[in-house]
Amino acid sequence: MPPGYKARFAGLAFAAAAWAASGAIALAQPAKPAVADHPIPQSQRVEHEETLDRLAVLAKRPGAVGEAARKAIALFKRHYAREEEYILPPLTLLPVLADGKATPDMAWALAMCDRVKADQAEIFQEHTEVTNAANALYSAGVAAHDKDAMEFARAAVTDSLNDLELLEPTVMLIGEHLRMALGPAR
Amino acid sequence: MARLLIRAAPALAAALAAGAALAGTPAAAADPAHGRVVFSQMCSVCHSNTRGGPAMIGPPLFGVVGRKAGAVGGYAYSPALKGSGVTWTEPELHTYLQGPAKMIPGVRMPFGGVKNPTQLDDLVAYLNTLK
Numbered sequence A: 001m002p003p004g005y006k007a008r009f010a011g012l013a014f015a016a017a018a019w020a021a022s023g024a025i026a027l028a029q030p031a032k033p034a035v036a037d038h039p040i041p042q043s044q045r046v047e048h049e050e051t052l053d054r055l056a057v058l059a060k061r062p063g064a065v066g067e068a069a070r071k072a073i074a075l076f077k078r079h080y081a082r083e084e085e086y087i088l089p090p091l092t093l094l095p096v097l098a099d100g101k102a103t104p105d106m107a108w109a110l111a112m113c114d115r116v117k118a119d120q121a122e123i124f125q126e127h128t129e130v131t132n133a134a135n136a137l138y139s140a141g142v143a144a145h146d147k148d149a150m151e152f153a154r155a156a157v158t159d160s161l162n163d164l165e166l167l168e169p170t171v172m173l174i175g176e177h178l179r180m181a182l183g184p185a186r
Numbered sequence B: 001m002a003r004l005l006i007r008a009a010p011a012l013a014a015a016l017a018a019g020a021a022l023a024g025t026p027a028a029a030a031d032p033a034h035g036r037v038v039f040s041q042m043c044s045v046c047h048s049n050t051r052g053g054p055a056m057i058g059p060p061l062f063g064v065v066g067r068k069a070g071a072v073g074g075y076a077y078s079p080a081l082k083g084s085g086v087t088w089t090e091p092e093l094h095t096y097l098q099g100p101a102k103m104i105p106g107v108r109m110p111f112g113g114v115k116n117p118t119q120l121d122d123l124v125a126y127l128n129t130l131k
Helices: A007-028 A042-059 A065-089 A089-098 A108-118 A120-142 A147-182 B001-022 B032-042 B092-098 B117-127
Strands: none
Touching: A007 A065, A042 A065, A042 A147, A065 A089, A065 A108, A065 A120, A065 A147, A089 A108, A089 A147, A108 A120, A108 A147, A120 B032, B032 B117, B092 B117
16 A cells, blocks of 8 residues: 555545535535636625725714614625625626637526516615715715715715616626527527 | 676685695796705705706706706707707696606606605705706
């Protein structure tokens, strides 16, 4: 038996057991798009992180600004979770699609794009809640002469409008384009 | 009969006034000064309210009463709003501001509406002063 064979065998056995266990866990989960397999565009990732960081800073302020920011955090996190689950991942395909390439391995995005279309009313409602939170933060910012709060609120509402005007329609268009490119059976 | 009508007139007038209030028309007692406060709390993050004020996230609201929906040049309205055929009278604004997407489906303004009737009346009264 070559030196180290036992240790390597034990390592392989452990890896196989771990793989089997992970499979069992995966099978036990409800079917959801694998978020880790389909990341969101990095620019969006950075934007989400920076937004939550700014909001966390505002949430530590005393008085109405802090209170409004703390209320907003939960809404923003909920909206970002939705975006990261199925609204933003299809956008990673955009540069390749714009190059005129559509391949069968992109079909994973179809279910996400369809879901964006189906959930339009629900997503819009979420944007109105974000706007209400931004209004409260803006109003508190005006009263407290807090320019950071006012600027954050304005940027948040602009971002909501950007989602409605550009981002979500683009995701729906990606779905239409993919379905045409990959064939109607998809 | 005539005497009966004369006696009933004040009660009739009161009933009509109450009916008008219930129908959701802007109340005569609306307070535009308070409406300005409501505007600053719910609208000013997106809309300007001064003469010649700029389009911001939303279109400027100076002169909105009497204006056709989607009529501010250079502002990219949703097709839904632009094609609505609405002219912004006080009653139209009253209905719209309760739930924009309910009155005009497809509108992009991400605002759920003013739920408090007094705030709504006062806001509409304030918008009517912007001229």
